[in-house]
Structure formats: C-alpha cells, structure tokens
Amino acid sequence: MSSDAQWHVSPVQQWAALSGRTVRAAVRQGDLPFGFLAPMIFFVCFYVPLRHSMETGGGRYAQYLLPVIVVQGMFFTAMSAGDRAARDTAGGMGTRLRSLPVGAWLPAAARMSANVLRGVAAIAGALVIGSAFGFRFHGFGAAVVFVVLALAFGLALVIGADLLGVVTGDPGTGATVLLIPQLLLVMLSTGFVPAQGFPGWIQPFVRNQPVSQAAAALRGLADGKYVAALPITIAWIAGLTVVFGAAVVLVEGRRR
Template structure:
C-alpha cells in the first residue's frame, strides 16, 4: 500500500493594509517624478512651454487687448495658469496609458502592492508637477511685473483651489488613458477638447469683447469660472462666487468621472 500525502491548500495572500498602500503610493509617485530626468520633453512641457505662453501672450497681445503689457499680465496670468493646469491633467492619462501598454501594471500585480497604489501614485506625482508649473508661472509673472494683490493667504488659497480642481479634472484624463490603446491618443483628445475649452473662455480675452452669441457659453465655461476665481484671489475682484462655482465643478467632475475611470481600469487590468 502507498501512503497518500495530503497538502493543505495555500492560503490566499493578504492584501496590503492602508499604511502599506500609502507607502506604495508615495514610492510609485517618486518613480514617476524621477522619470523626468530620463524624458527631457516632459520637462519642456512642465517649464519652458508655460513660460513661452506668458511671454508671447503678454507682449504680443497685451497692448492690443489691455493697452499695455503690464495691465494685460494682471488679467491674463490667471488665465494662462488655468490653461496650463488643464493641459497638465492630460499627462496623467498619458503616463497611465504608457504604463498600461508597456505592462507595468501587469508586473505590479504580481508584487505585494496595493491595487490602487499605481493609479494613486501617478495622480500624486502629477499633482506635484502641477504645483511646480503654477509656482514657475507666478514666479515668471512677478519678474515681469505681476503682483499678488491679496497677500500670502490669497496666493495659498489660489494654489489650493487650482490643485483641487486639477485633481478632480485629472479623472477625465484617467478615463481617456484607460480607454484608448496608444498614449498619443490621449494628447489628441487633449488638443481637441482643451484648446476649444480654454480659448472660448475669458482666460485671455474679457467676455464683453467677444460676440454676444459666444458670451452665454463663456459665462458658464468652467475655465472662465476658475480663471475668475484665481483673479479674485491673486489680483482683485469677486472671490466667493467664482470659488464656490469652481468647487462645485470639481465635485461634479469627480463624482462623474472617478467611478467611470476606476471601473474601466478594473476591466482592463
């Protein structure tokens, strides 16, 4: 007779806890930030391109629109910051799609890493990049003569509002990055949507100087509302109304696109 040895089934691996997931998130966020030195083009998008927009819009259109470059800078810099923030959200979808197509997510699934950490790490890293771009734009604006009218508190509030809105809007980019099959298609989506959205706002031209039929859209455009909020916080003007509307837009974007993006990501990986 032969003895039969029974082996106990392997216990399922325990998922990492919250503390471990947070640690994994920051590790993967650092990975995304370190990759910048291997991809100089991303540094151009984060630094050189926003500065070029400030210089070109201020000195090419400033006199024609506001009478002088310095007066136009007070109006346009918050709008340029808003446009740059919208475009910067597309880097989240681009980087996410790049990781998906190259199998990074598949490799991470074989490791004891929290399932939500790769996505959270990408978003945290892009929030840091967003903060860098805003600080750079304000610094360049101050060199050109821009001054914050509401002091340090206004500056910090503008920073916080912009990052909160960008964090909510980045879920649109996440959804696009999961659905398309190539990173370049994320950029195509960004140009097709963000360019019309920002240029049909009052980011660069006052609403009253636009055609009457366009003004109705401009007034409800989220880019307009966010630009008005930043102008109120950084320079002067109404604050409570634009800030409240911007936060409402952020909540709506988060409530609509975050669940859709998470569901699409679960289906793909």
C-alpha cells in the same frame, strides 16, 4: 521572524517606491522641466501682442492674463497624466503590478504623485514669469486658496485623463482626445480678453464655461477677493471629480 514578516512591505513603502520611479521618469524624460517652462512660453506669447490693447483702460494685463495661463498649465498637466498612464498600460506595467501583492490603488496613486508635482511645477513657472511682468498677490490667505484651487482643478482633470490613458493604452489617442476640448475651452474663454470681445451670440457660453469661471475665480483671489466665480468653480471641480472618480471605480471593477 518568519520570511513573510521579513519581506513584508507596507503600502506606504510601496507607494513611495512607485512614486519615486514615476517622478524620476518624469524628470529624465523632461516632463517636469517642460511643465515649468511651458507656462512661461505661453504667457509671453499672449502677453506681448495683447498687452497694449488690453491696458488702454488701465490696469496690468499680467494680472488679468496669468490665471488662464495657470488653468492652461493644469490642462497640459492632465495631458501629461494621460500620456503617462497610457505608456504604463502599453508597457504592461499595470499587468505586472496586478500579479504582485500590491494594492489596486497604488499604481494610480503613484502616478498622481508625479501629476501633482507637475501641476506644482506649472503653477511655479506661471508665477515666476507673471511676477516678472507685474503680477502680484494681494493677501496671503487668498494666495494660498489660489494655489489650492488651481491644483484641485488640475487634479479633477488629471483623474479623467489618467483613466483615458489606462483605457486606451495609446498615448496618441489620449493626446488627440484631450487637445481639442482644451483648445476650445481655453481660447473661447475670458482668460485672454473679456466676454465683450466675442460675438454676442457666443458670449453666454464664453462667460459661463468652466475655464472662464476658474480664471475669474483665480483672478479674484489674486486681488484678495472671493468673487462669485469661486463657488461656481468649486462646484465644477466637485462635479468633474465625482464623475471621473465614479468612472475610475467602474472601470477598475471590471478589470479585476
């Protein structure tokens, strides 16, 4: 057996090794535990002050609130992804890997593994606290679509955030850039209160922006319904994925 064959490592083995490194770092640094706990904290912070005013017309506020907590968890997953990519770039990890016989796609794929795991942790944390306060799924199939849609939305955001981290190589810059749109889109959405709770001039934006559409789609799925917001949300996810994916290809092409 030649030495080249003896020491050959398949792309799958390389991906597994890099993914294991990234996941272990996420656990060691507290990123995964925080990803699980953060939705619980935010759920309680909004549920406690708003519950009584929102339940005057009947219904459970937990059923209404939880979808936007899941969406917010995906935004925080994206912010974590940007921070992780920036730290790898600043630490020279990408440069070292490019000097090795490692596929150009493997470092990003390994980071995505940790990002997907963090997204799952965020959804799990949200569902745990939501269930404790009365949130329920009404239909197994719709529940599966709920989780898949939430992860797809998060992955679309993660692709863009990961690219931003790679380009800037500065965790502080990435966090600042991502925090502002996250706050605006989440707070100016129908996730916490209906569109009628906003001034009339801003209601069209509040009703139609992607966070509101995603929250409405997830809310419908939780109730076992496939509402009109679902295809709109899928279109948003597809559009963001295409745009951010094209940007990744362009940037990586120039880095080679």
